[in-house]
Amino acid sequence: MNRAHDEEFHRYVAARGPALLRAAMQLTGDRGEAEDLLQAALVKTYLAWERINDRGSVDGYVRRAMVNTQISWWRRRKLEVYPTDVLPDRPVDDHTRRSEMHDALGRALDRLPRRQRVAVMLRYYEDMPEAEIAEVLGVSIGTVKSTVSRAVAKLRDDTALEHDFAEVHAIDTDS
Structure with missing residues (x-):
């Protein structure tokens, strides 16, 4: 090359x-x-x-x-799990809690207005800098900053998200 x-x-x-x-x-x-x-x-x-x-x-x-x-x-990959009569010392991570939290966050993002949702996704999921987001959305950097800030504030105040996370935490501590 x-x-x-x-x-x-x-x-x-x-x-x-x-x-x-x-x-x-x-x-x-x-x-x-x-x-x-x-x-x-x-x-x-x-x-x-x-x-x-x-x-x-x-x-x-x-x-x-x-x-x-x-x-x-x-x-x-070959089978790497062998049956045994002895339980391992550390618990096995079943990924259920992470999946439920991911679903709860997805629902919360869906409740945001489209522009805020897109700005948050580009900023935090795609790790794009604010200048690049501004270019993609055709707005100023200040607009990107305020849009992301408002979206994050809405997510913080989202009682449904808080309830979903509390449920996931309760399930995790019960087991």
Whole structure:
């Protein structure tokens, strides 16, 4: 690959790496595995970089590479759980609580007005800087800041979200 493509790829990884790592975390549930998965997907993307004509679709390419790689890893793994009469010392994390909290937060975000929801999603889920969000939404940076601030305040005051989180916490402490 030529030097210009190398630099373009490095800029892409620097800009989108954190958001892609969060996507990998959603696939694996483990930070170390997520980093390995993202690295494998970025290697595939780097090798195909010159063939990717639409630079706007690179995130989709990387995410698809992560999904395909994760599926391949699942298929290759041997059974690593062996029945035993002895219980492990530490409890097993069933991910139920995290899933219920994620669902509750999703419902709370759905209750926000569209512009606030989009601003929060771009800021915190996609980890975009305020200037980039302003450009995407076609508004000023100050508008982005105030929109995100109002959205976060609404989420803090959302009694339904507070109730959902309290229920999840109660379920977690009961077990």
